[in-house]
Amino acid sequence: MSRSDTAPGAVLARELAAVLRGEVRFGAAERTVYSQDASNYRHLPLGVVKPADQDDVRTALALCRQYGVPVVARGAGTSISGQAIGPGAVVLDFRRHLGAVLAVDPERRTARVEPGTVLDDLQRAAHPYGLRFGPDPSTHSRCTLGGMIGNDSCGAHSVAWGRTADNVESLDLLLADGTELTVGGPLDPAERATLAALPGRVGQLHHRLQEFTEQNLAVIRRGMPELPRRVSGYPLDALLPERGHHLARALTGTEGTCALLLGATVRLVEDPPARALVVAGYPDETAAADAVPALLPLGPLTVEGMAADLIAALLAAGPRPPALDRLPDGACWLFLETGGATPAEALDAARRLAEAVRRERVATAAVVTDPAEQRQLWGVREAGAGTVTRLPGGGEAWPGWEDSAVPPERLGDYLRALRALLRRHDLHGVPYGHFGEGCVHLRIDFPLAAPHGVPVFREFMEQAADLVVSYGGSLSGEHGDGQARAELLPRMYPPEIIAAFREFKRIWDPENLLSPGTLVDPRPLDADLRFTGPVRELPLALPLALPLALPYEQDDGSLAKAVRRCVGVAKCVDPTTGVMCPSYMVTGEERHSTRGRARLLAEMLRGAAAPPGHPGGAAITDGWRSAEVREALDLCLGCKGCASDCPVHVDMATYRSEFLHQHYRHRPRPAAHYAMGRLPLWLRGAALAPGLVNTLARSPAAGVLKRLGGIDPRRVLPVLPPETFTRWYRRHRAEHPAPAGARPVLLWPDTFANHLQPEVLRAAVEVLDHLGFDARLPAGPVCCGLTWYSTGQLGGARRVMRRSLAALAATGLPADTPVVGMDPSCTATLREEVPRLLGAEGRPLAERTRTFAEFVDEYAPDAPLPQLPVDAVTQTHCHQHAVLGSAADRRVERRMGVDNRVLDSGCCGLAGNFGFERGHFEISVAIAERVLLPEVRAAGPDTVILADGFSCRTQIAQLADGRRALHLAELMRRALRAEAAEGAGE
Template identity: 45%
Template sequence: MDPASTGTRISADLQALGLSADASSRRLTEYSYDASNYRLTPLVVVFPRTDQDVASVAAYCHRNGLTLTARGGGTGMGGNAIGKGVVLDFSRYMDKVLDVDPEGKTALAQSGIVLTTLQREVRGATGGALTFAPDPSSQSRATLGGAIGNDACGNHSVRYGRTTDHVESLNLVTAEGLRLTALRDGLVATDPSDGAAAARAAELTAAMRELTSANLSALRTEMEQIPRQVSGYHLGKLLPENGFDVARALVGTEGTCAIVVSARVRLVTAPTRALLLCLGYRNVVDAARDVPTLLEFAPSAIEGIDERIVQTMRARRGDDSVAGLPDGNAWLYIDLDEESAVDVEQAAADLLEKLWANGRLVDGRTVPDPAQRISLWRVREDGAGLSSRLVSSEEINPEEGGHGGTYESWPGWEDSAVAPENLADYLEGFTDLLDHHGLTGVMYGHFGAGCMHVRITFDLRSAEGRAVMRAFCTDAAALVVAHGGSLSGEHGDGRARSELLPIMYSPQMISAFGDFKKIWDPTGILNPGSIVDPEPLDENLVLADVPNRRWQTSFDLGTPGVGADGQPGLDPFIHAVQGCIGVGRCRSDSGGVMCPSYRATRDEKDSTRGRARVLQEMVRTAPDIKSGWRDENSREALDLCLSCKACSTDCPVGVDMATYKSEFFSNYYRGRMRPLSHYSLGWMPAWLAVAGTLAPLINKTLSSKLSTLAAKAGGIDPRRTMPAFARRKQVRAGMVGLHTDPSADTVLFVDSFTKAFRPHVAAATANVLGSAGRTVSCEADQCCGLTWISTGQLGHARKVLARTAAALDDGTDRPIVVPEPSCAAALRKDLPELVHTDAARRVAARVRSFAVEVGHLLDDGWVPPVPLPTDVTVQTHCHEYASFGPNTQPAVLKRLGAATVHQADGCCGVAGNFGFEKGHYDVSMGVSEQALAPALRSRVADTPVLTDGFSCAMAVQHLTATDDTIPDVQSVHLAELLDPALLIPQTTQQATATHVAEQGGSI
């Protein structure tokens, strides 16, 4: 029987047991990958809701000889969250905190809970006094079960150690489907009345005691030699002097011995006075040599990054994304708090003095500003993603002769560890080893714990490159062992390093590992391939054997390079969709805007990562390009993408799913009937001029019983509130005095939607520009093509944009100010990627959103004639966020005098045509509940709500019309608040002028 039929049968069996099981090809694709170099397609994915569900699945797999792999957030880099049999995803439903005990300083939580959620709930239950300490960089999407499986550590592990050090007990399901509880001093049945479980607990206990007695000498001399010895099983915890600690012995077993369904973990006191000290060095070796000095000051964190990561962050997100970083080519982040010293500031000064005396420090400074602190820590936390697609210095400075591209690095030798005092010598040898193999390593990690993360420029697409990876990893294993270290210091062994364990451990210890696995899992069904009986480290690689075909695209996704054999290099579309390496930031539930659909559904298929994996499978398995572009799995995966573009900024790798969606739909629907909304909404700019003439009739129809029929005829959900079209006299009033003027110093681009629905915004924008002494030339007859782009009608979009570029390319460098942020973003980013001309590139470089232009006006000394209220609620516009910078609007609002800016920092849910389209309404409303709806409910009366984007304004209008918990509010554009046509008291103007002068004239 073929795998698909087998999976279907297994899925049906499990569903008959009341389990949520899925064997659809799209689902299996999403779970074929994690954040590693590996790919294995499962037969079935199961989403358990209870411990008994897990037990039922395990018993079924045991009876039928099926392998079983437990999975949390899928963020592991060792390849230990994928498998060929049944995959259990705990993150969907088993994600609750079950109990918090402030007195005992413990919490009981299910395996699928995300670490930041656990920390947040613990702080809430203890008044902020306690927290869960392990904080790996992936903590916003990694789960507790994954942290236990890999023995994760985190940025503050120099003080708090590994997850091992915080586990009090583990509730388990065995390979046979029995429920046991592992304690610090033994093993018992979870339910004492369960005779079979009690008997199995006694059997396991006896076998583990016998194994320990037989290997006492090896356990005492080979285990727990350094702080970050994570490789292999933690059998030293079973020694008599360690109290036969079964719970902690099972931490780091990567789901190969038992399935952890929940855990009681120890909590620590949350620091209240943390000060970040940032240090710059010439290189990572110099930084590592100062670690012993740093440890003398009892910091809670000693973390490091190298210059390539910082360079990429600046190129992707702007210079202010790393504001506060001192000079240097490598940096250490040091956290000092009340446990470090009574006087934290003085301790920082003393530490700096001692480091200067060492003679290696290039620059150092404290970072007291909370915003800068968050920004700098994000660079470190995004290291895994940023280091995978690095921006070359030539891309930033093309005049230096570069090709203007990126280069790739990959895990493989990801997180080796040595004793902290040996780190510098190890890094010197490691650098020499990279040079010997002709490789480059991008380094970041936990310097204070001696654990170094490295992304390496392996060529995993060619057989020759894979051979180099194998040779390098083998040599690197010998090197770290020679320095008394561990192959893995945090991420586990998985498929990446298990094969190399005999280099680190004696034959006796390797045999003991095998015996321990067999005690718990005699038939070998739990996560085979990790730690014991591993497959070769260069098998099942994601990038191996992908056909390098030419996927012709409309967007400029780069040009193929030249391979070593002189043939064209990797196809740009393949390179683009392979950008996702699975770090999973798109699965975060807080911070940034990405990924709104996942946050609404909590389903992997609706994450940026899930969509990218489906596209990766498409280019891998499609029999030919034509059938590939007709791939139904890809169409379904992309359907709920809002095209918000947030992933292009928030994704550390820069995955731009909105672009890939447009490209795919352009090819998928070629020669086919499209959804009705692609005609009604996609072609809206073409018929808006006629709509203006018929505005009274259209508005009357849309407010009558005929609106439902009209909506259905256009493929629009009838529940969605429709906008009112501006009457002709309103359009004339908004555009009065606006005309083309070649001598003007600023071009005002009035887009189709502003002209048709909000012409008063155009007038307000012109008034503001005029108040700054700008002369304005109006361009109101061209289009940005956004609706055709978002619906994948790229042929017509290119024609529209080519006309627009020709009209705007007037031989000047006058700024082009666009009041609608989505149109500004389309002209800024999509125009040069679709229209491959110098004119398009020149026009794109001149485009500014209104908020960006206000910043320039302030830089030039402009004093706004109308003050902003001190409190402002602003709906973040996704496209402006992505194309002009995440902090664009909040920064300019504060400069304008808004002392408090309440940010609805997430997509509004409408997102152009998405929220109007049939089949999207529920997800759209779910997205609005992430930020916008709560912000409207908590808004103080009379606080203005800024919605520069028309879609955002429509979202506010719909919410106030349909949700009784939201008070009625009329949102406004920033230009309306600054419009000098408003009459205000002179004293208020003077107060605003004083405030702006105090801001120093820069964002």
């Protein structure tokens, strides 16, 4: 019997599954990954429903009403205040099947969308008409219109185009009692009378709303502060006659507490064809804030503030982005964007802004017109939500006081007072945000995991609420209140307004079925924190506590802290670009996203430490033995894309290796772990009789071998060459000694090139000889240990790595001799995993290891490279993208005259052993078919396909209709031989 059969709500789950076309998930894994959003809170839902259509939404709501189960609507689930989760609720995830842009009307400048429509999809649909949706949060690649309407989202351009509420025409609603209606505005008296006279529940609703408004006119006018970013509480002032009795705007920002959204008509704005960006530098954030009111009359599209401490946090987290070189002098910067019908018009507006900035003696300004540079600078700003979760000193920072807002003219004073409040509590944070509208984003290093942390959190939140109210501001300026701030609303609003909020909620949802405990009668702000409760570093899933096998050097040796890196900003659920997360890109399953896996690991740590019956108990209670965690990590390709693409550098490949190591400790492993995880050993034996092995691999016995090895029957086993590279090298060096005086360099003969594709290493020797280097080999067999590491056989990986270090030392070459790795996965392992597993013993090797392109670029920067003016497309290996970088490759290609285009294809889908393992074939192919294979097939016959990774080349060879990819070294050798042939011909 499965857990879902015995869990509460099993009857409801069975009934839902019997009548819905969509997915019904009440198991432990799905409940876990939907138990958190981007907030500080954790609520295990009863289950998750992914409706296939509107009928599914209606049916699911009706059944939940019948069983008295609350319902929480969810889009991308990135809400920072806790609105996207609910204890014991059924979560409706609209992303999967209700995410279409239904229509764009360029004449009326409107669009019809479903609740799960991702903002970027709407922008793409509107772009051909020169239109766009005005509000644009930094999460635009994954946030949904339903979520934006629920929270009244804003974004960088709201200073020009307003909040979501300002851009909503009408909403199609489903009420908790099953009533459906469409609301909009503005409404004149005749229209209001007609609506109130409608029969049934709809007419009663309109009549009651109109009566409510009349009774509370004075209270609403007096109690709702006027400021551009008031997103706290219900927007009751939209009901006022002077605001047009606009029901759609009155419901925008109600955080899913009043109605379910079935669809919306939203307003579009003209998208300026040309943009320019003024970056203004100021000595500090308060000086920048003080300058804002004088700049607003010049009509900038954005006025975004970003201080030096955000840059420091960015640099602490990773390499320096080149865009930072465009920042003028200062310690805080305003990003002031201008638009125009032409580049000249946008530039003129930018120059006027820059002149106004420079009139302040303490200010500097730079005008950026290049679109690529603008994108890079905006990328730095948009990464802020993730970057500032770790402070420059390494401390963890959390939301809570995340997006307070004050009138822009009071922003400088508010920031000074806010900094003083932080100092009084010995707290730290990195303020940034929408300075043009007085909105400040701020994550704070609340000591939430410490025994004294929760009282500190509460005291600060209460005092901060009083502070922002004293400046005429709002608790929330963008993300809504949720559990984080709803309890504090009485500090912002008088009792009459709080009572009106309660009554407004009852009019729409009298049974309190929709998102109960949010906004009205809220849960305490310091309850249900995901940091509190029983979380143990060493889960007692076995009779003895198991020490962690990996050091987690950036997280104080703590897996729990490493997992907490995931704060839910959800970049991993953007399926359109980048490497992260390939399995999510093709499955769309939350548990197969980086975020979902992090949630499962966190729940595993919690559950393994919780005694039976503990009130903070977890959905996953069997620690390292968890089948749910194993199943989610089974589709993790170990690509390490999250380690670089995730704003907070969650490294799921590392956590996966730890889990597999612990999960299978003293237990039998899957067959693929023995076959593929220890493949270097098998290949070394196979090299003794390659002909026999090839005959077996092409005979009927191959099926048996694949089955025994856990390999998918549809995979083609690679052909062994008649001679390994190392044998060829000894013969080659005997016949062609290196030139006297040539500088030695150690070439790393990785397992796959040595035993399966030796021509790559042969090409490297030929090129290095030509460049005047003496390519040497280690004194014995070497292996980076990656296959052991990726399958969680960490003890074996350590032994292999140590033997390889001994083989390098035995060469007798100087300790600083560079080591050149030809395969990105092996090279990345030498750079990152060897020191991770061996500590100081492995660091010297990591420091002297280079990719082939890095070596040529660094050690032969002025050498004339052979010219080969060809077109090429490159598939970048995931580990190169995540760990090594490819800037050197691009420089070397330019030196050769290669016209190269790098594919935005993400992972190839093979990922070492992943694509060969039984059960992974369909996922592997689907990942490759997303971008890579169509691009390769479409490439012209003379276009060179470049792929330095053995996995990438293998995937292309097996699936791309006969196309073959080359390593950069092979391309350079081709160029050398072409030049030599041309010279001989002359």
